Amino acid sequence: MGRPGSRYDEIGRSYTNTRRQDPRIAAQILDAVGSGTVVNLGAGSGNYEPDDRPVVAVEPSPQMIRHRPGGSAPVVRGTAESLPFPDRAFDVAMAVLTIHHWSDPAAGLDEMARVASRQVVFYFEQRVSHRFWALDYFPGARSLPTETASPGEQFLRHHLDVVEVRPVPVPRDCIDGFGLAFWARPEAYLDPEVQAGMSLLAMLSDEERREGSDRLRADLESGAWERRHGHLLHQDTFDGGYRIAIATGRRAHASAPEVARP
């Protein structure tokens, strides 16, 4: 693993071509964030960041920072695992589609709980997302470290005092081109620009991407994709495993020392 965020110096080159805030998902994230000052961790180009109150963004990749539009919140170059802020400096710490990229998610969650009284994490539940049909064409994606070690609800509950987990269904015409956004638009997974904007496919080798694209193209042309997955074309939304967890601090771990048994 290179410098934190270095993966996004590469992915970040074309990130904003396909990764834009989806207003329906933004509404759910902003509802969970509620009121108060915000620190946005792994902020990237600033998608989903509130623009109506004091916000500080934290982002390790200079390339992603460059994509932040003029007038967006001030950004500190850094990582979630080590935040340069005093305890309880903010009301809310938010993290959107980033914790699976952190080198030490437990440390990052501890930091979220230290610097803010509430935590809002938009993440994916791997046991759901791994069933997604596109991964049958790009099977190497299931073994990426960002996937195999992606923190889910159980991990979040172990570290934070989670009060609520809300499912976030993905709309059929989702504007933000994240991993499962194109569940009903299979041709999109053949587009090199779409592939480059989602870490799920961007982190595969050129050969894996080419082979997967060839298989998918052939199934689309023969009608095999539609026979297998055509029912999706009648759905408005899809559960790809995306969730919002809302928490109110660090989980109090049982601290009783181990007692020797007779």
Ligand SMILES: C[S@@+](CC[C@H](N)C(=O)[O-])C[C@H]1O[C@@H](n2cnc3c(N)ncnc32)[C@H](O)[C@@H]1O
């Ligand atoms: C998929 S992007 C999400 C960006 C933004 N939150 C959004 O929703 O568009 C993941 C971001 O996490 C950042 N990141 C990677 N490692 C990180 C770390 N250890 N701490 C904080 N951010 C990190 C990446 O540089 C990248 O900008």
